[in-house]
Amino acid sequence: MPAISLAKAPQPASTNPAQIRNFCIIAHIDHGKSTLADRMLGITEVVEARNMRAQYLDRMDIERERGITIKSQAVRLPWRSSIDGQEYILNMIDTPGHVDFTYEVSRSLAACEGAVLLVDCAQGIEAQTLANLYLAMENNLTIIPVLNKIDLPNAQPDKFAAELARLIGCKPEDCLRVSGKTGDGVAELLDQIVAQIPAPVGDPNAPARALIFDSVYDSYRGVVTYVRVVDGHLSPREQIQMFSTGVRHEALEVGVISPEPIAGKGLGVGEVGYLITGVKDVRQSRVGDTITTYNNPTKQPLSGYKDPKPMVFSGLFPLDGADFPILREALDKLQLNDAALVYEPESSAALGFGFRCGFLGLLHMEIVRERLEREHKLNLISTAPNVVYNVTMDDGKVVRVTNPSEFPDGKVEAVLEPIVKSTILAPSEFIGTIMELCQDRRGILLGMDYISEDRVEIRYDLPLAEIVFDFFDQLKSRTKGYASLDYEEKGDAEGNLVKVDILLQGEAVDAFSAIVHRDKAYAYGVMMTGKLRELIPRQQFEVPIQAAIGARIIARESIRAIRKDVLAKCYGGDISRKRKLLEKQKEGKKRMKMVGRVEVPQEAFVAALATDADIEKIKAARKASQ
Amino acid sequence: MTLSFYVHIPYCIKRCGYCDFNTYTPSELQDGATLEIVSNDYIDAVIKELESAPKQITPTIFFGGGTPSLLPAKDLGRVIQKIKDRNGLTPDCEITLEANPDSVTQEKLESYLEVGFNRISFGMQSAKPHVLAVLDRTHNPANVEKAVSMARTAGFQSISVDLIYGTPGESLDDWRQTVENALSLDIDHISAYALIVETGTKLAAQIKRGDLAMPIDDLMAEMYLLVDQLCQSHGMFWYELSNWSKPGHECRHNIAYWRNKNWWGLGPGAHSHIDAKRFWNVKHPTTYKQKLFSGETVIAESEDLTPDQKRDEAIMLGIRMREGLLTTDLNSSQIQTLATYGENGFVELLEDRVLLTPTGRLIADRIVRELTF
Numbered sequence: 001m002p003a004i005s006l007a008k009a010p011q012p013a014s015t016n017p018a019q020i021r022n023f024c025i026i027a028h029i030d031h032g033k034s035t036l037a038d039r040m041l042g043i044t045e046v047v048e049a050r051n052m053r054a055q056y057l058d059r060m061d062i063e064r065e066r067g068i069t070i071k072s073q074a075v076r077l078p079w080r081s082s083i084d085g086q087e088y089i090l091n092m093i094d095t096p097g098h099v100d101f102t103y104e105v106s107r108s109l110a111a112c113e114g115a116v117l118l119v120d121c122a123q124g125i126e127a128q129t130l131a132n133l134y135l136a137m138e139n140n141l142t143i144i145p146v147l148n149k150i151d152l153p154n155a156q157p158d159k160f161a162a163e164l165a166r167l168i169g170c171k172p173e174d175c176l177r178v179s180g181k182t183g184d185g186v187a188e189l190l191d192q193i194v195a196q197i198p199a200p201v202g203d204p205n206a207p208a209r210a211l212i213f214d215s216v217y218d219s220y221r222g223v224v225t226y227v228r229v230v231d232g233h234l235s236p237r238e239q240i241q242m243f244s245t246g247v248r249h250e251a252l253e254v255g256v257i258s259p260e261p262i263a264g265k266g267l268g269v270g271e272v273g274y275l276i277t278g279v280k281d282v283r284q285s286r287v288g289d290t291i292t293t294y295n296n297p298t299k300q301p302l303s304g305y306k307d308p309k310p311m312v313f314s315g316l317f318p319l320d321g322a323d324f325p326i327l328r329e330a331l332d333k334l335q336l337n338d339a340a341l342v343y344e345p346e347s348s349a350a351l352g353f354g355f356r357c358g359f360l361g362l363l364h365m366e367i368v369r370e371r372l373e374r375e376h377k378l379n380l381i382s383t384a385p386n387v388v389y390n391v392t393m394d395d396g397k398v399v400r401v402t403n404p405s406e407f408p409d410g411k412v413e414a415v416l417e418p419i420v421k422s423t424i425l426a427p428s429e430f431i432g433t434i435m436e437l438c439q440d441r442r443g444i445l446l447g448m449d450y451i452s453e454d455r456v457e458i459r460y461d462l463p464l465a466e467i468v469f470d471f472f473d474q475l476k477s478r479t480k481g482y483a484s485l486d487y488e489e490k491g492d493a494e495g496n497l498v499k500v501d502i503l504l505q506g507e508a509v510d511a512f513s514a515i516v517h518r519d520k521a522y523a524y525g526v527m528m529t530g531k532l533r534e535l536i537p538r539q540q541f542e543v544p545i546q547a548a549i550g551a552r553i554i555a556r557e558s559i560r561a562i563r564k565d566v567l568a569k570c571y572g573g574d575i576s577r578k579r580k581l582l583e584k585q586k587e588g589k590k591r592m593k594m595v596g597r598v599e600v601p602q603e604a605f606v607a608a609l610a611t612d613a614d615i616e617k618i619k620a621a622r623k624a625s626q
Numbered sequence: 627m628t629l630s631f632y633v634h635i636p637y638c639i640k641r642c643g644y645c646d647f648n649t650y651t652p653s654e655l656q657d658g659a660t661l662e663i664v665s666n667d668y669i670d671a672v673i674k675e676l677e678s679a680p681k682q683i684t685p686t687i688f689f690g691g692g693t694p695s696l697l698p699a700k701d702l703g704r705v706i707q708k709i710k711d712r713n714g715l716t717p718d719c720e721i722t723l724e725a726n727p728d729s730v731t732q733e734k735l736e737s738y739l740e741v742g743f744n745r746i747s748f749g750m751q752s753a754k755p756h757v758l759a760v761l762d763r764t765h766n767p768a769n770v771e772k773a774v775s776m777a778r779t780a781g782f783q784s785i786s787v788d789l790i791y792g793t794p795g796e797s798l799d800d801w802r803q804t805v806e807n808a809l810s811l812d813i814d815h816i817s818a819y820a821l822i823v824e825t826g827t828k829l830a831a832q833i834k835r836g837d838l839a840m841p842i843d844d845l846m847a848e849m850y851l852l853v854d855q856l857c858q859s860h861g862m863f864w865y866e867l868s869n870w871s872k873p874g875h876e877c878r879h880n881i882a883y884w885r886n887k888n889w890w891g892l893g894p895g896a897h898s899h900i901d902a903k904r905f906w907n908v909k910h911p912t913t914y915k916q917k918l919f920s921g922e923t924v925i926a927e928s929e930d931l932t933p934d935q936k937r938d939e940a941i942m943l944g945i946r947m948r949e950g951l952l953t954t955d956l957n958s959s960q961i962q963t964l965a966t967y968g969e970n971g972f973v974e975l976l977e978d979r980v981l982l983t984p985t986g987r988l989i990a991d992r993i994v995r996e997l998t999f
Contacts, residue, residue: 540970540989561970563847563985565992568819568868570946572632572883573897576904576929579939586995 002080002187003045004087009078012256013233015089017270018199022228023144024093024108026133027118028126028484032148033094035180036118037075040092043186044077046258056259073214074111074226074272076258081194082187088194091272093213093228095132100361102488103306105132106139107213107288110304111228111272114142114197116189119164121147121157121177124455127425127484133167142197143168144176146189151179163452200230200270207298208232208240208291210267215285217337221276224261225285228272230302232293235266239294240277243301247284248294249277283339308340310358311418311489312365312468313402315346315383315511316372317354319602323378324353330376331355334368341368346403350511350595351381351605356403359385362468381605383511387465390416390492404513407499409550415515416492418464421446424475426483428456433478441466442495442517462487463495465515500554502528503546504536507596511605521547525555528608535604538562543598629682629713630882633672633705634893635694636911637664639729643762643832644790646824648895648909649692661696669701671915672892673708675907675924679890680900684713686720686879689743695725699734703741705892710742720745720784720878727773728765735780745877746777747817750787753807754800757793760838761821762828767807774811784875786815791849793821794829794838801849802856809860814875818853819868820846847988854984867946867987884943886936894924902931938998945990945997950981960997967993 010019027033034055041047041056077090095108109115115136119125125133136143145164147157161172176192178185214226227234234240236254241247255263256273267273279285287308290301318327328345335341342358359365365385372378389401394411401407422443424434428450435445435458443460451457462471467487475483500521502512512532516524525547532545536559547555570578592599638649687709689702706721722745723738738746750770752758758767770787777785787808791801808816823830823840832838857863857870865876866884882889883899890898894914897906905928908914917924931939944951953961964980967973972986972993982990 540967540972562989562992564820564843564850564988566867566988566990567822569822570867570884570943571880572889572891572899573895573906575883575899575939575943576897576906579935579942582942582991582995582998585991586998 002082003043004078004080006046006078006258006262010087010089012076012262012264012271012273013235013266013268015268015271017202017268019087020089020091020200020270021114021193021197022091022093022112022200022270022272023114023116023193023197024095024112024136025116025118026095026129026136027148028120028123028129031118031120031123031126031129032180033118036148036178036186037092037094039180039183039186040077040190041075041259043183043190044079044090046075046077073259074228074257074274076256076272077190079190079194081191083191083195086194089271090190090193091228093272100359100364102131102135103308103360104214104287106135106304107211109136109139109141110302111211111213112141113200114144114193116193117143117145117164117168118148119146119160120149121155121160122149122152124160124163125167125425125451127423127457127486130167130425130451130457131423131486131488137168143170144189144192144196145170145174146176146178148178148180150177150184151182159452163455167451202229202231202269204231204233204269206231207296208234208293209298209300209302210234210291211302212285212287212289212291214287215282215339217280217282223279223282223285223336224274224276225291226272226274227267227291229267229269231269231298232296233266233268234275234291234293236263240275241292241294241297242285243290243292243298244286244305245284245289249279249284251275252278281336283335286339308360310340310342310360310388311464312359312361312385312387314357314359314365314385315348315351315354315403316343316357316369317348317351317381317383319379319381321352326376327355327372327378327380330372330378331357334371338368340364348383348405348510350509350593350600351383352593354381358402362472381511381602383605384514385468386515387418387463387468389497389515392416401515404499404515405510407513407515414494415497417495417497419461419490419493420464420467420487421490422460422462422467422485422487424458424460424483424485425451426456426458426479428454430479430483431456431458434458434475434483437471437474437478438462441471461490463493464489498549500524500528501548502532503544503548504532504595504598504600505543506546508548509595509600512608521549522554529555529557531608532604533557533559535607536598536600539598541597627682627888628685628716628882629680630686630879630887630889631679631684631688631709632879632889632891632893632896633687633689633694633702634891634896635668635689635691635697635702636894637661637668637691637696638693639696640764643760643828644821644823646827647692650911662698665697665701667915668911669697669704671918672705674918675892676705676708676712678923679713679892680888681713682888683716684709684719685716686722686882687715688722688724688879690724692724693726693729694723695729695734695738699737699741699743702738702743706742722747722877722879724749725773726765727769730773730776732776732780735776735782739781744782745784745786746782747786747788747815748773748777750808751790752793752796752800753804754796757796757800757804760793760795760829761790771811774813778812784815785813786817786871786875786877787811787813789816789818789853790821791818791853792841792846794833794840796841798845798848798852802852805853805856809856809862815869815871815877816853816857816862817869818850820850847985850988851984854987863948864987865948867982867990884947886940886943902936904929904931941998942994945980945982945994946987948981950976950979952979954978956980956997963996964993 025033038056074093079088079090093108095105161175165172209231210227210229216224238251240251253263253276254266288305292298331343340360343355346356347353391399392413394413399408438460443462446459448458496518498518499515501508529545529547542561543559545557546553636649721743723743724747727748753767862870864870888900894911895909905925907924908926964973968975974981
């Protein structure tokens with residue numbers, strides 16, 4: 001095997017850029033990126049066989065379990081090409097694989113000269129992969145098409161080679177065929193990375209410029225910043241400066257990951273590695289920013305820096321009000337590692353004290369919530385996610401609304417909502433059903449292309465609010481799971497939107513308010529009042545449930561007063577049994593929230609904001625506990 | 627302090643489809659054994675257990691089951707005699723027999739009276755054959771009238787019938803006919819229970835399969851209000867949530883349960899309450915007998931009630947009774963809670979006590995949950 005031992009390989013800070021190849025792997029979840037990465041670690045012998053474990057690079061449990069990689073990482077792999085017999089340093093930069101992290105992906109791509117386009121040859125390319133491929137092509141990266149999982153019995157390498165060839169403009173036979181599982185073709189792939197991807201180019205004598213493509217908080221080391229040096233040199237003990245903020249830090253440690261961190265003498269042109277400054281908050285070390293040196297700063301930052309912008313907002317509330325301080329602490333801690341997460345305290349009449357949180361997208365939201373619950377043992381209620389609206393009042397005042405309860409009451413002139421340009425890839429048999437879904441969600445068709453004989457790319461402009469509301473689930477279920485979706489921001493557009501309030505006994509329940517298109521307000525009202533009628537147990541008195549736009553009631557239901565809640569028999573042996581049952585039921589009552597005089601089980605909040613399937617689950621649970 | 631006795635007779639000719647009581651058919655217990663042998667052995671065991679009970683005077687004895695009327699009067703009489711000998715009976719001691727209207731004859735009823743019984747409770751359940759069929763009951767509704775009149779002739783001073791409402795397929799009108807039929811009999815007491823579907827019963831399986839459907843709560847509520855109203859208009863007054871009687875015919879044994887008096891349950895699975903302690907026996911008759919005759923305790927489990935639990939139980943039981951709860955036994959937040967229920971017509975707040983209205987009785991458990999634990 002043409003591996004080189006680390007000690008004999010070219011060393012960091014003194015590697016000739018001509019010997020360096022920086023690449024990333026673009027792939028969809030499940031298409032085998034982590035397994036291929038494992039194989040590369042093995043074949044280059046940076047990880048000894050006995051230390052190897054599956055998905056070596058995915059650090060957090062949550063990533064490993066969900067099969068996704070949230071944070072990218074860069075690994076330095078020494079390799080001797082079997083084509084020219086020369087030594088090379090391959091830097092593999094891992095990229096996040098989901099639509100929410102497009103910006104992070106773009107920065108990872110910007111750190112590379114080439115990309116391996118990895119496609120499962122039993123499934124074909126997916127929408128997010130396609131979007132990232134386009135992003136890579138825009139960045140002028142050399143693309144190496146690779147079909148993975150050729151060992152699978154249902155592999156169709158010829159079909160998908162043709163598809164990739166058409167997308168990239170290469171020949172089908174240019175697609176490499178590998179199996180991350182068996183290792184077949186992986187050595188050839190490394191050789192092709194050396195042969196096809198250009199070496200990095202930079203000026204070693206210019207002021208230092210390094211691109212931050214990731215930063216991760218580590219509880220022992222503080223923030224670990226991953227960088228790609230473009231010009232100049234970064235050395236330990238040197239004063240460095242963040243271009244966007246002008247903040248100065250000392251580089252306490254500079255090193256490479258191979259795949260464990262190895263502190264070194266620094267990083268030169270074209271090299272990829274990490275640095276540690278002792279900073280405790282990732283917002284001090286922002287993805288996309290340019291690092292330069294304090295003594296000889298650059299005047300020209302690297303292009304493409306953006307502030308992370310939350311697109312989706314949701315309220316997070318602890319089920320137990322006493323957990324509020326724990327939630328605050330947990331969010332503070334999470335933010336150290338998540339520059340995109342924003343939050344501010346919020347109080348809801350129905351849900352008590354919590355936080356209004358902003359996320360990059362739905363997956364980001366789900367991950368944050370799951371980490372809060374798992375790592376901090378919190379039980380949370382999250383309100384239905386919503387987007388940011390800009391509401392212009394008739395007096396010209398503009399109100400930014402990140403929470404339906406902030407929607408102004410007065411006369412509204414116009415409401416702007418965010419629009420996204422979405423791309424859907426699916427087998428052509430689903431064109432009809434996809435178009436129907438998109439039309440129903442106020443989509444505007446932009447175009448459609450066949451990417452292979454039986455697969456199409458459909459492009460729509462859609463209000464982000466529609467995507468946030470179970471669009472992805474609907475798309476998956478209507479296409480038997482075959483469709484994939486990607487989208488990117490496309491600015492704001494005016495929408496005919498109204499706020500629908502839900503009233504229990506005449507009192508609006510803030511958690512259930514929603515901003516919806518006027519044509520759908522009635523349907524939303526009927527749906528919510530109907531759901532709540534099912535979910536809220538009968539009370540001492542009749543409880544009217546109404547949906548209203550302003551003062552106008554558009555739908556109503558009612559929960560009739562309770563008639564019977566008693567066990568008829570209560571003799572000798574029944575007494576202990578009955579007392580225990582009442583004690584148990586009393587426990588259930590503690591999970592009720594009072595809305596005015598109405599007792600609402602917490603599951604009702606969760607379920608009212610959830611799907612029909614969830615409601616079935618809650619009903620079953622309630623039945624079982626009775 | 628007095629000590630009431632419950633005597634469990636864990637035998638039935640067959641098991642009814644809705645029943646989850648601790649009862650067995652004799653053939654389930656001993657292959658080929660006659661009821662006579664089983665009965666004699668069993669009574670020996672009960673008398674053996676009796677030896678461990680306190681020796682306080684006994685105001686009530688209740689033979690329940692199972693089907694106590696399956697056993698001959700001479701066997702049951704041995705238990706009564708033994709209690710009389712060791713504890714003594716109060717002069718007005720109430721001794722009740724639960725009886726299946728099918729398994730009694732004039733002669734048999736007279737023999738029960740002779741050994742000391744003075745109150746009898748017949749399992750009538752319903753006057754409608756289609757309802758009885760769903761309940762899996764064997765008796766002919768006409769037998770109830772016959773049994774009641776025979777009991778009266780024999781000399782029973784207090785006669786009760788048990789009714790069940792809310793059986794799948796039972797209409798409000800079916801129920802009205804059942805109650806009216808019961809009230810036309812020469813009885814002094816009615817117990818009416820909403821059918822409870824217990825897990826593990828044949829009925830539960832039928833409902834799970836979808837062969838039968840339980841009535842909605844609103845119909846059950848209507849049925850309760852109907853029996854309450856019909857009983858009152860026939861001079862039977864409610865004194866506990868599920869019990870109505872002519873004045874003076876309240877079941878004093880059951881009142882002992884609800885007033886947290888001391889009572890001892892004899893027999894497998896029977897529960898006892900002595901001061902602030904509740905305990906109960908092993909469930910299976912064979913284990914029960916084996917343990918007794920080898921000198922082991924038959925108590926399976928026990929619990930000591932904390933002062934809080936005692937207070938909560940007093941509310942849970944007391945609220946079900948005609949006398950209600952004394953205001954002096956409640957704190958201000960409990961009274962506040964009850965006042966809200968008062969506004970909605972579920973409770974009546976008197977100067978010194980709080981009573982449940984008929985609609986309040988229907989949600990008694992909900993009210994208890996808010997007041998306690």
